[in-house]
Amino acid sequence: MNLTHIKRIRVLLADDHQIVREGLKALLERDKGIEIVGETADGVSTVRFAKKYLPDVVVMDITMPNLNGIEATQQITDEIPDVRVVVLSMYLDKHFVAKMLRAGARGYLRKDCASEELAKAISVVAANRFYISPELGIDFQKDVFVASEIPNFVAFALLTPKEREVLQLIAEGKTSKEIAFRLNVSAKTIDKHRAHIMEKLDIHSIAELTKFAIREGITSIEK
Amino acid sequence: MNLTHIKRIRVLLADDHQIVREGLKALLERDKGIEIVGETADGVSTVRFAKKYLPDVVVMDITMPNLNGIEATQQITDEIPDVRVVVLSMYLDKHFVAKMLRAGARGYLRKDCASEELAKAISVVAANRFYISPELGIDFQKDVFVASEIPNFVAFALLTPKEREVLQLIAEGKTSKEIAFRLNVSAKTIDKHRAHIMEKLDIHSIAELTKFAIREGITSIEK
DNA sequence: CTCCTCATGGGCAGAACTACCCATCGAAGT
DNA sequence: ACTTCGATGGGTAGTTCTGCCCATGAGGAG
Secondary structure (H helix, E strand, O other): OOHHHOOOEEEEEEOOOHHHHHHHHHHHOOOOOEEEEEEEOOHHHHHHHHHHHOOOEEEEOOOOOOOOHHHHHHHHHHHOOOOEEEEEEOOOOHHHHHHHHHOOOOEEEEOOOOHHHHHHHHHHHHOOOOEEOHHHOOOHHHHHHOOOOOHHHHHHHHOOHHHHHHHHHHHOOOOHHHHHHHHOOOHHHHHHHHHHHHHHHOOOOHHHHHHHHHHOOOOOOOO | OOHHHOOOEEEEEEOOOHHHHHHHHHHHOOOOOEEEEEEEOOHHHHHHHHHHHOOOEEEEOOOOOOOOHHHHHHHHHHHOOOOEEEEEEOOOOHHHHHHHHHOOOOEEEEOOOOHHHHHHHHHHHHOOOOEEOHHHOOHHHHHOOOHHHHHHHOOOOOOOHHHHHHHHHHHOOOOHHHHHHHHOOOHHHHHHHHHHHHHHHOOOOHHHHHHHHHHOOOOOOOO
């Protein structure tokens, strides 16, 4: 018995570009087995929406404001493991894929995929299996689970989740005061986090911190 | 007599991500006045297709393989001026907009726009007028008919050579004092250059300045 | 010749960052 | 039970940045 004929897969679209969300929605709604239950444009609201409405699958972009796709995926899979995450990304670097899968993503596609493939990935992931786009050439065992010494893994190896969150906001040009207000802590705490980050990374300027964040996928190069 | 009721606007979609093209196609085909006559995924084939099939409008992404959107736009408007180009970009920096308009683009939208806006831009541009997304804060919206003066408008240079040099060093994490020493001027002069750069670009933090420099190829993302 | 831009530089004030010092509290691990 | 680590926050100092004010001189455009 095929349950997809009875119960549609409830999907949340998370991408910071409205027209991308609209396009994905238009494409996916052709599929009778899929129902778009919401759209979000940044990490924080994605996590909030997921907690509140418990979609079956979140289609997640990596670069989003407030909280990037990696952190958002981590939080979702930590706190509501029934919600599956499919990553739709421009980056096909092995380290990036590994990072996302480690964060709990169940699927990974590049943005240059066909809509059929995305629909397939959604249904596969909803069925509690993994879907990694074959063109990525990922060896699951080798690349994902035995990759603790990946060079491009610095941020996750050295920084705490809080520090990564602070780093992202620093790299977006926010001041300590602004970050403190957003995170409901004192500016002093943000200064402390920044100092820790710089000490761990042996970096001593905002400019280099920003470049590091970009290299690690913690922030986007976009404005 | 409104010709759009008789003759549909023939549109070519140029974007290197298949799923983005599919999404745009699905969205635009709802509009009865628009007909998608082709899709291309890189600059060279976009120019070739445009020459061969003479679409009314090309919806162009900036980042594409082989030949980027700027070069492709330049070639199209140079060789087949009847073909209008609408840029759909992630970048809304004035510098970038100016670059595209100089290359001959007639429309400029950020990717985070509504599909209605894209459809509107296409019809406006097809009618031989300009459509610059209002959120870009570009002034000549009302002056669409003095099209020949566009290049003069964008002619005000954004950064001087000296300012680019200073920007590069700022984006490498150097302090004003260090930059001043290297360039054999006073730190005060560097402060002044930095202030000018920020004013021109409407940027107010080192982090965003660094990102701008990376986008413009003024600095490398590497350490 | 006059106006403008570019590059140069000074002063000042306030904000922000960087780097130290110090501390408490809870959670996780040995 | 003890230690370590993460997160929180305060104090102080010096540096750096950001944004204003001001100016001069060179060189190009009209």
